[in-house]
Amino acid sequence: MYIGEQLIDPSDDRLRLSAQLGARGIVIDTRPNRDVCNPDGTWDVERLKAQKARIESFGMKLEGLALDVGSILLDSLRDRPEAEATAERLRQNIRAAGAAGIPMVKYTVAMVGITRTGVTDGRGGMKCSTFKAEAYRPEADAAFSYWGTVLPEDGHGGAHTPKALMKTAEAGGQVLASEAGGISEAEGWEAIRFLVEAILPAATEAKVRLACHPHDPAYPVGGLNGVHHVLGSLDGLRRFLDLAPENPYHGFNFCQGTIAEMSTDPNAVVLEAIREFGPRKKIFMVHFRNIVGGFCDFREAMPDEGTVDMAAAIRAYREVGYDGVLCPDHVPLSDVDPGRERFFSFCLGYTRGLLQAA
Numbered sequence: 001m002y003i004g005e006q007l008i009d010p011s012d013d014r015l016r017l018s019a020q021l022g023a024r025g026i027v028i029d030t031r032p033n034r035d036v037c038n039p040d041g042t043w044d045v046e047r048l049k050a051q052k053a054r055i056e057s058f059g060m061k062l063e064g065l066a067l068d069v070g071s072i073l074l075d076s077l078r079d080r081p082e083a084e085a086t087a088e089r090l091r092q093n094i095r096a097a098g099a100a101g102i103p104m105v106k107y108t109v110a111m112v113g114i115t116r117t118g119v120t121d122g123r124g125g126m127k128c129s130t131f132k133a134e135a136y137r138p139e140a141d142a143a144f145s146y147w148g149t150v151l152p153e154d155g156h157g158g159a160h161t162p163k164a165l166m167k168t169a170e171a172g173g174q175v176l177a178s179e180a181g182g183i184s185e186a187e188g189w190e191a192i193r194f195l196v197e198a199i200l201p202a203a204t205e206a207k208v209r210l211a212c213h214p215h216d217p218a219y220p221v222g223g224l225n226g227v228h229h230v231l232g233s234l235d236g237l238r239r240f241l242d243l244a245p246e247n248p249y250h251g252f253n254f255c256q257g258t259i260a261e262m263s264t265d266p267n268a269v270v271l272e273a274i275r276e277f278g279p280r281k282k283i284f285m286v287h288f289r290n291i292v293g294g295f296c297d298f299r300e301a302m303p304d305e306g307t308v309d310m311a312a313a314i315r316a317y318r319e320v321g322y323d324g325v326l327c328p329d330h331v332p333l334s335d336v337d338p339g340r341e342r343f344f345s346f347c348l349g350y351t352r353g354l355l356q357a358a
Helices: 013-021 045-056 072-078 081-099 138-144 184-207 235-239 256-260 266-277 310-320 341-357
Strands: 002-008 025-026 062-067 104-108 118-121 127-132 208-214 250-255 283-287 291-293 299-303 325-327
Touching: 002 013, 002 341, 013 341, 025 045, 025 310, 025 325, 045 062, 045 081, 062 283, 072 184, 081 184, 104 138, 118 138, 127 291, 184 208, 184 250, 184 256, 208 283, 235 250, 235 266, 250 256, 250 341, 256 266, 256 283, 256 291, 266 291, 266 310
Parallel strands: 002 025, 002 325, 025 062, 062 104, 104 208, 208 250, 250 283, 283 325
Antiparallel strands: 118 127, 127 299, 291 299
16 A cells, blocks of 8 residues: 555656655546547557656556546436447547556546535635535536536636636536436436446456546435435445446545545444455545545545544555555645645655554
C-alpha cells in the first residue's frame, strides 16, 4: 500500500512534484484524454505506451486511466444506437490499454454529475463543498456540483466555472438532475447492467481491471428530481458486484468519501466496506478522503479533520491485504492555494505518516 495521485493533464513539473512528494503511482483522470486519442476518440496504442513511459520516467507507475464513458448510461435508456456506438469505442480503448500494458481503467456511473448544493467555510477559511438534500435547488446544482473533470467553484461565476463548462466534452456527458427526465431504480440498474455487460468481456480478455466509482452522493429515499442513485448504499455495491461476482476485473474505484456519505455513521460504514470488499480483492484503487457529517448532510474536508477515523481505515486496509494506491481527492478550495498543490501535498504527507505509523 502506497501513496499516489490522480491528476488531470499533468505537466512535467507537476509530475516532478508528485515524485518529490513520494508518490509511487499516478492515475490519469483526463477526460477526454486527448494526448492518446485518435480523431474518432479511440485510444492509440503507441501514444498510450508513450504516456506510460512518460510517467515511468519520473520513477512512478501509471496505475490506470479514466475511461471516458460520456453519456452512455443515459443514452442506454434514451438513445440505444448512440449507446451501442459509445460501447464499441470503450471496448476498443480497453483493448488498447491492455496492449499498452496499462493494468486498470476507472469509470463513473454518474449520469447527473457529483451533486453538491453549496460551499461552506472550513479550517482557516478554506472553502468546502457541501451537500444538504434539504437545500437542493437546480441552480445550486449547476454552480456547485462536479461535472466530469470540471471542479466546483464558490459561486462567483466566470469563464471557467462549472456553469460555463457544462455541455462541453470536459463535463463528461452529465446533466442536471432536473434535466435527466427521471431515472427510476429499475432504470438505474438497467443502465449500469448495460454498461458492465458491454465492456467487461473486453476487459477480461485484455486483462484490464474496471474500477467503478459509485454514485456520489447517496440520494435520499425517493431520489432527487426523480433520479435514483442505486450505488448509494452498501447493498447497492453488493448488487453491483453480483453482476459478475467471480470476475477479477470487475471491482471498485473505492472512493472512501463516497462510502462515508452513504451512512449516518460514516466511520462504521467505511470500515465495514473495507472489510467486506477488501478480502474479495474488489478494491482496485482508493480515493483516500474524508467528510464532516454523513448521509444527505455533509461537507468535504481535509483528511485529518473529518468524521472518519483515517488511521483506523489504514489499519483496516492492511488487515484485508490491500496493496494498491491511496490517492487524495476532493480537497477543499482556497484563494491562497488556487492550484490546490499545497493542499494535495498535505494530504500525501498525512497519508504517508499514517502508513508509517501503521
